[in-house]
Amino acid sequence: MLEWAQNFMAAIPPVLLMTVYMFIFVLVLFGCVAYVTLAERKVIGFMQVRIGPNRVGPRGFGQPIADALKLMFKEMILPNDADRFLFRLAPLLSMIPALAAWAVIPFADGWNFADINAGLLYLLAMTSLGIYGVIIAGWASNSKYALLGALRSAAQIVSYEIAMGFALVGVLMASGSLNLGDIVEAQEGNVFTWNWLILFPLFITYLIAGVAETNRAPFDVVEGESEIVAGFHVEYSGMGFALFFLAEYANIILISALTALLFLGGWLSPFPESWSSVPYLGVLLGHGPHMFIAKTCFFIFCFLWFRATFPRYRYDQIMRLGWKVLLPITLIWIFVEGVLLYFELPPWWFD
Amino acid sequence: MDVTWSAREIIMIENYLPVLIFIVIATVVGGAIMFLGLARIGLGPHVKDAAKESPYECGFEAFEDARMQFDVRYYLVAILFIIFDLEIAFLFPWAVSIREVGLIGFVSMAVFLIILTIGFIYEWKKGALDWD
Numbered sequence: 001m002l003e004w005a006q007n008f009m010a011a012i013p014p015v016l017l018m019t020v021y022m023f024i025f026v027l028v029l030f031g032c033v034a035y036v037t038l039a040e041r042k043v044i045g046f047m048q049v050r051i052g053p054n055r056v057g058p059r060g061f062g063q064p065i066a067d068a069l070k071l072m073f074k075e076m077i078l079p080n081d082a083d084r085f086l087f088r089l090a091p092l093l094s095m096i097p098a099l100a101a102w103a104v105i106p107f108a109d110g111w112n113f114a115d116i117n118a119g120l121l122y123l124l125a126m127t128s129l130g131i132y133g134v135i136i137a138g139w140a141s142n143s144k145y146a147l148l149g150a151l152r153s154a155a156q157i158v159s160y161e162i163a164m165g166f167a168l169v170g171v172l173m174a175s176g177s178l179n180l181g182d183i184v185e186a187q188e189g190n191v192f193t194w195n196w197l198i199l200f201p202l203f204i205t206y207l208i209a210g211v212a213e214t215n216r217a218p219f220d221v222v223e224g225e226s227e228i229v230a231g232f233h234v235e236y237s238g239m240g241f242a243l244f245f246l247a248e249y250a251n252i253i254l255i256s257a258l259t260a261l262l263f264l265g266g267w268l269s270p271f272p273e274s275w276s277s278v279p280y281l282g283v284l285l286g287h288g289p290h291m292f293i294a295k296t297c298f299f300i301f302c303f304l305w306f307r308a309t310f311p312r313y314r315y316d317q318i319m320r321l322g323w324k325v326l327l328p329i330t331l332i333w334i335f336v337e338g339v340l341l342y343f344e345l346p347p348w349w350f351d
Numbered sequence: 352m353d354v355t356w357s358a359r360e361i362i363m364i365e366n367y368l369p370v371l372i373f374i375v376i377a378t379v380v381g382g383a384i385m386f387l388g389l390a391r392i393g394l395g396p397h398v399k400d401a402a403k404e405s406p407y408e409c410g411f412e413a414f415e416d417a418r419m420q421f422d423v424r425y426y427l428v429a430i431l432f433i434i435f436d437l438e439i440a441f442l443f444p445w446a447v448s449i450r451e452v453g454l455i456g457f458v459s460m461a462v463f464l465i466i467l468t469i470g471f472i473y474e475w476k477k478g479a480l481d482w483d
Contacts, residue, residue, distance in 0.1 A: 239388020
């Protein structure tokens, strides 16, 4: 018993330190989310030959802080006949998985909070849990628009989840591990040994499914402001709305980071190994977290770009794309990949 | 009472403890944000108004119950999802160990996938995937 107590006491300082690190990480993530919203308005602004927000602070850089403060001082309205408990629980349920998923993301070799061997399974579970927040919000609001939005969202997310899951199966076959660090290391070599080339159909499928999973344009019939006003969060105001908003952008960053890890080699550098010995610049050209962050930023930019470029899909078109296009593509590619792997054909002849 | 843990279990706990702590932190941070917004506790005002608190319906008085019947196709999508998601869950361990399972593992999973593909083609032809 004494020994157990001693072990327990010895474990407290590292656990406390880790808690502090995680807390700082979550705050930094909130900062990133805030500035992704600014980036979105700026990027779409420039794509439409406008300037975007430019009043608060130099060049509009204070805008996200002003938005956050404004939302904080707004009333959170509880509609008549809404389920009081579920109405307040729903934003939390969509926020928690979007944050908790980050526990297993490696920023560089060994730079993650939890190096678990079922990392990808955990991520699949966490990204699937987000749907509960949406559907509970829709049901608890006691509003027709909210219920319609939640139903659409549930059916859409569930449909694209399948294409996404099959794309992940392809990644697992290529790397032979569920651990995210191992998946990145299996891609080591050069730009052409990263998964995006050998798994190209799965890469495209994953990216499209990721956009649909986060309910972003052109798959945003869930919000569809021209028909069901704002979908599942039409009745939310103040901090409840802020939480949904944060969760949506945290999910965008998460999906971008995952695409970078699974298909674009995470922290691996696209430049030849010898370049990293160049004085001063070498650090920037070698492997490292900056490569991972740069790739993530590229995919975040793609999300914003899609929104500015594509018109919204009709709902039946969305469902057709998910079930009749992406699903068969992934099924066929898993067959092809299985055969290639089994008979050790290129690019796996060297295994 | 003597609790002994095997080395494997200890490694499991060491690896997964950060995940648990992270989930707790996510809950606490999310809860704190929500707490800030709650009426009477938070920073926002709290003024009662019948029109403000009625559910939004384009300015009309809300009629009937909002928790209405919905299209059965959503239900169908949910059922199809369960089938395919289970299939993915079956494929995960196979995909990780494809280099080790040999011919039997490879062929049996190919048969499994073919059966499911036949089911998928049947659904498609039956029109279960149509949405109009």
